[in-house]
Amino acid sequence: MFKTIERNFKVEYQYRLFFAQGLFKEDNTLFRDLVKGYKDEPVKLLFVIDSGVAGAHPSLMDEISAYCRTYSENLIHTQSIVVQGGEACKNGEEHVNKVLNAINEYAICRHSFVVAIGGGAVIDMTGYAAAIAHRGVKLIRIPTTVLSQNDSAVGVKNSINFFGKKNFVGTFAPPYAIINDTDFLRTLEHRDWISGVAEALKVALIKDIDFFKYLEDNAMKLAKRDMEAMQYTIYRCAEMHMDHIAEGGDPFESGSSRPLDFGHWAAHKLEQMSHYALRHGEAVAKGIVLDVAYARLIGLITEKDLYRIVSVFQNIGFDLSLPIGSERETDELLKGIQEFREHLGGQLTITLISAIGVKHDVHEIDGALMKKALNLVNEISESKAV
Structure with a gap:
């Protein structure tokens, strides 16, 4: 008769909340330094951007591309995709699948980063997609609303709505880091x-x-x-x-x-x-x-x-x-x-x-x-x- 095998283990997590203004201005090295701190060689990045943010900041995608070119020794910009903002992006699997398809298409691996830029719903949905791809792709959250900067992006939860129920499907997966950029608050309704x-x-x-x-x-x-x-x-x-x-x-x-x-x-x-x-x-x-x-x-x-x-x-x-x-x-x-x-x-x-x-x-x-x-x-x- 074999004895029960039992072991205890602990997993340490560290994640940090940074504060910034003009995160993707080329003279602001915070984002570059954060990625470089993970690995001092080029790292693939997939940006997922809230449609409301893209509309309120029409130059954002160009700024991200230019920023990654400036710091190309550390940042590889694969693509920036825009997803529906607001709670609609969490209702079902459509937008999750859009993110998963991009992770697959651009070969985003567990040593790459998905960068979610948006309100709490987009942060939740993108975080869920990143958590289930390859059993966990690293995630950087850049929340753009008051609620996401002070609450939803700060936690360790990711989710979508299912069966008409809020947050029915989801994961616990701490982000690599969170960055609050004040500039995004200025355009809020x-x-x-x-x-x-x-x-x-x-x-x-x-x-x-x-x-x-x-x-x-x-x-x-x-x-x-x-x-x-x-x-x-x-x-x-x-x-x-x-x-x-x-x-x-x-x-x-x-x-x-x-x-x-x-x-x-x-x-x-x-x-x-x-x-x-x-x-x-x-x-x-x-x-x-x-x-x-x-x-x-x-x-x-x-x-x-x-x-x-x-x-x-x-x-x-x-x-x-x-x-x-x-x-x-x-x-x-x-x-x-x-x-x-x-x-x-x-x-x-x-x-x-x-x-x-x-x-x-x-x-x-x-x-x-x-x-x-x-x-x-x-x-x-x-x-x-x-």
Whole structure:
């Protein structure tokens, strides 16, 4: 009889978040130095560019080509392909297959780089394609929205939507590096400028009252597109996300608690129900305030804190109304709780707060009280609108 063979091993990961301005200007060596630091010889690069970014920055592809020619001793530019921006690129396999075909056509190997330039959806989809090609091609993320620079591109997850469910198919695969370039923020639609702040408020509410106070004090500046306030917001939010991944003890979400998805059970369902007309950050704002209202109704937080939180969201410019007009739609939204549990597995764990800056996990949700919370949020939103 053979004995069971058992071994333990650890895999170390390191990935870095860089900050830049004018990344592909020829006098900016950051990108060249990053690739050279991996291997001091020519490295193949495949660029995948969000169509929205390509439209807002029409010279970008030429700049990338010129940059790679300038530093040809380290950079081999195989191709730049443009993919559909926004959530549409994650719905099914079409765009994943476009990236996989390019990886195959240009012989991108595990010592090459796929460089994803775009919003969170394009970063997610491209990361998934890179993770499954050759069991993992190296990925550099260059996020171009507030939400992707402070949240989605910072994590270790990649995904697409399937069966009508958000992020049903995906991988955990840390990128080689992330580079936040401020220049991409200047051309954002105002909706995209605002929506990413929801993720900053999320981490502040569950982890750091001082950061919440900063967002509270600078809400009007953020609403008016003050770049200095936004840069700090992105920096601090990204830092807290990376700290959580590195120090939280569960980077690949093996357990049942997922605090960084505070407000997300409703957000994901609202996105789906709106056929993704809602931006992710807009849905997250609604989901967070819904869960904060629920926390108030079960006595976890004070009415004063509820209205304080609501005011910050509204001062930044969020519409908090929940687009639910019937009992059927309410029931459909509440299905998001079970779908959230199924996505993670194990015991239902929903993160709430017991005070600003203090997370509080619960393992069951009172459906009747959640409906009351929904009505409360809409009442508050309507009173603000008047």
